[in-house]
Amino acid sequence: MGIGKAATEFRNYEAEPTGYVEQFYRRNHANQTLEFVKQKKAEYLGLNRERMTAWQMLEHLNDLVDESDPDTNFTQIDHALQTAEAARRANQPRWMIATGFIHDLGKVLCKFGEPQWAVVGDTNPVGCRFSPKIVHSDFFALNPDSTHPVYSTELGIYERGCGLQNVHMSWGHDEYLYHVVKDRLPIEALYMIRYHSFYAWHKEGEYDYLCNDEDRALMKWVRAFNRYDLYSKADDRPNLNELRPYYEDLMNEFFPEPLNW
Ligand SMILES: [Fe+2]
Ligand SMILES: [Fe+2]
16 A cells, blocks of 8 residues: 655565565566567558547546556555646646546557566667666566567667657557547647556666657656656545536546547
């Protein structure tokens, strides 16, 4: 439980007592190959599984527990409200509060039958060398791409400065939700959604050589968002009944129609 934690106590993978998170990253790093990512994109990006509003989806996901997260036992609605409320308290624009509220809805991939290692946790580029600064990077030794003659090189299949939009990220809820909402929110919001789990980039500064100037300019929004996503897990459980009218209104503003999932 996150209540009362200091900032340095988050994402402490050494102190994690159960071993679940380590097992999670062993599977994630062993299996997230370029081929796997391309296959999942082909499988899911037709967005023809469900039609649901953002609010309905949040309720649908509420029983999900994220095995990659050492910091929280809150429900998905709690976490959505904590993130959004932290942005709201900081007087961020309404689109950013809305983004905080929906940013993890891509976790519906679990409900579609995907294992947790293909849905949650940190993300990283595939098709090029895995950075040693990625969490539990030792487990990439189990990934066949790490000895591939092209994919194991610094640039791999990419060109220097090609821009993150041309880079395949490991498959999960970030990339998936980006495609669900990409016509509905400003570019800053889309970066927050698409790269919020790309800690090797927004926290460690890795993979700059794949970025273009737009990526570099927008990274500050991803970082700003991260404060609300990560550190709000120390906050008290939000009161859904009190907050419901505000968030129903917000969802009606940004997502008046059901979305394709
Ligand atoms: Fe997330
Ligand atoms: Fe989150």
